[in-house]
Structures are given as structure tokens and as C-alpha cells.
Amino acid sequence: MKKSTKTFLIILLLLILGIFIHPKKVVYVPKITGKVIDEKGNSIKDAVVSRIEELSSKNEKQGYYDYTKYKSQTTKTDENGNFELLEKSRIEWIHTPLDLPFAWCFGNFEIEKEGFKTYRTEFDEFRQLHKDNCYACEEIGFKPIITLKKKE
Incomplete structure (x- = not known):
């Protein structure tokens, strides 16, 4: 192979890699400030509120991704x-050119208090579309009022 062809292929390979690997893409998860009440409208003190996020990991043996939910803030x-779960950010070093200029922001959390049924958000319960400058869910916030039901 000619030297110029090799050089061209190396440059092409580096450009293709550059499309997929970018430093510092900041991803935000939204702030959640809310209130927890009982069925009579009374405030509930010392209920434990936890943000729920997903952690993905590749199962090398089976060749697929596992998704595990975990409590990232309490x-x-x-x-x-x-209560208040502050906005969080993380840095992703590898992302693709298919990253779109908008993001769906989700506020997933659970609330536990002794004597009450545990409350968990349903899929899509708190969701908002974000477009401006698209740092995912930067400056997005949810303000739910959650009613806990007594255990029977």
C-alpha cells in the first residue's frame, strides 16, 4: 500500500473516532423539591426520600446490558x-453523533416512612422535554406533593 493511502486511512480513522469520542459531555438530572403529606393533608416529618437512577453495565458473558436501579441521593x-433532592451532574466522556439536541428529563424517586405504604414514582410520572443548549436536564425541576397512604 502506498504511503499516501496509509496516511489517508489513518486520518480517516482518527476522524471517525473523533465523531464518537468527545471530552466532557455534562449530563444533569433534575432538581426535585416537594412535600409529603398523609391522606388528611397533614405534613409527614422524617420520611426518607431517595432519588432512583439506573446504572448500566455490560454482561460480557451473555453480551447484553444489565440495568440496575439504585438510590443515588437520600x-x-x-x-x-x-424535601429537596438537588440537581446533579456527571461527565460522560464517550458519546455518539446521534446525541440529539433535546433530552427527556425524568424525576424518579421513592418515599418511605414507617406505618405508611412506600411510594415509588411510576414510569413517565414526572417528565419534561428540555431543548435549550441541551445539557440534558440542567435547570429542570419538579415540585410534587405526594400523599402517603397508611398501611392497613
């Missing part, structure tokens, strides 16, 4: 039943 409600 807090307790104050005397007025209020």
Missing part, C-alpha cells in the same frame, strides 16, 4: 414535610 422530610 434525604429526610423536615417538620413541614418538605
